[in-house]
Amino acid sequence: MPFRNRRAAALPAKLSRSWLLINAAKAEDFGPSLASEADSVIFDLEASVPEDQKESARESVMSALNGGMTAWVRISPTHSPHWEDDVAALAAADGLRGVMLAETERADQVTYTAMRLRAGTPVMALIESALGVENATQIALAPGTFRLAFGTNDFRKDVGVSAHPMALAYARSRLVIASRVGGLAGAIDGPTEANADAEAIAQACQVTADMGMTGKLSLNREQVELVNQGLSPSEDELSWARELIEAHERGASIGDGSYLPRLARAQKIASLADSYGLWNA
Numbered sequence: 001m002p003f004r005n006r007r008a009a010a011l012p013a014k015l016s017r018s019w020l021l022i023n024a025a026k027a028e029d030f031g032p033s034l035a036s037e038a039d040s041v042i043f044d045l046e047a048s049v050p051e052d053q054k055e056s057a058r059e060s061v062m063s064a065l066n067g068g069m070t071a072w073v074r075i076s077p078t079h080s081p082h083w084e085d086d087v088a089a090l091a092a093a094d095g096l097r098g099v100m101l102a103e104t105e106r107a108d109q110v111t112y113t114a115m116r117l118r119a120g121t122p123v124m125a126l127i128e129s130a131l132g133v134e135n136a137t138q139i140a141l142a143p144g145t146f147r148l149a150f151g152t153n154d155f156r157k158d159v160g161v162s163a164h165p166m167a168l169a170y171a172r173s174r175l176v177i178a179s180r181v182g183g184l185a186g187a188i189d190g191p192t193e194a195n196a197d198a199e200a201i202a203q204a205c206q207v208t209a210d211m212g213m214t215g216k217l218s219l220n221r222e223q224v225e226l227v228n229q230g231l232s233p234s235e236d237e238l239s240w241a242r243e244l245i246e247a248h249e250r251g252a253s254i255g256d257g258s259y260l261p262r263l264a265r266a267q268k269i270a271s272l273a274d275s276y277g278l279w280n281a
Contacts, residue, residue, distance in 0.1 A: 014185035016040040017231040018224040023048040024057040038224040042072040065095035077103035087116040098122035105132045107142035114144025122146035128154035140182025152190025176212040186214025194219040205230025241266035
């Protein structure tokens, strides 16, 4: 796999913590991004690409995906004149892992997009507006929806709220609950500023985790290892899980009614640790 970080390439996208957005007009960034520690990489054909560069950026993405690279692609919203060209091209992309649909507001937008792509292509619904949040459960239940993601910056512009975690708590909770109702993997939070320092990223990841979200978008590949760390089980959790599982394997008594739920949580932590390669980190 010359273009993919092997650990990330083997990780199911439902477990991806860091989702790195790369400007599709900057093909020189594709290789370094795919070799980074990002769990998933998204070539962005939408917000980061100027109108007059859409066609050339799409050609660069197709060249990369048909030339050995594997990645997700953020495509234009269904009401955009570029959506048709995006899905028509990507339906023939060998290395396409899935698409992120910008400005998702209705369930049928996801299903219609999925129908236009190769059968089984995952569609991540990027929710960026009040209407999208209001319809989150229907979107999560739609045929074709893979995960929900939160476009925090555009959502803030739409509803006029600040970036304070309390101001965004309702919307984050709606996506988390909708994901659970729809049987999806955890919702993906919006990005921290591209120039944020390590402390700011750690604080942002704590908010993400506290809200029950399990992934986070990133605009800077220098941040992805910090995101991975912030959204992984902590060393204390790993130690607790290991001790409980080892005690269980030695035949420890069940004790009170909380034992089985605690064992299930320990086993989930152990499974994530195996997937993320944490035991020997």
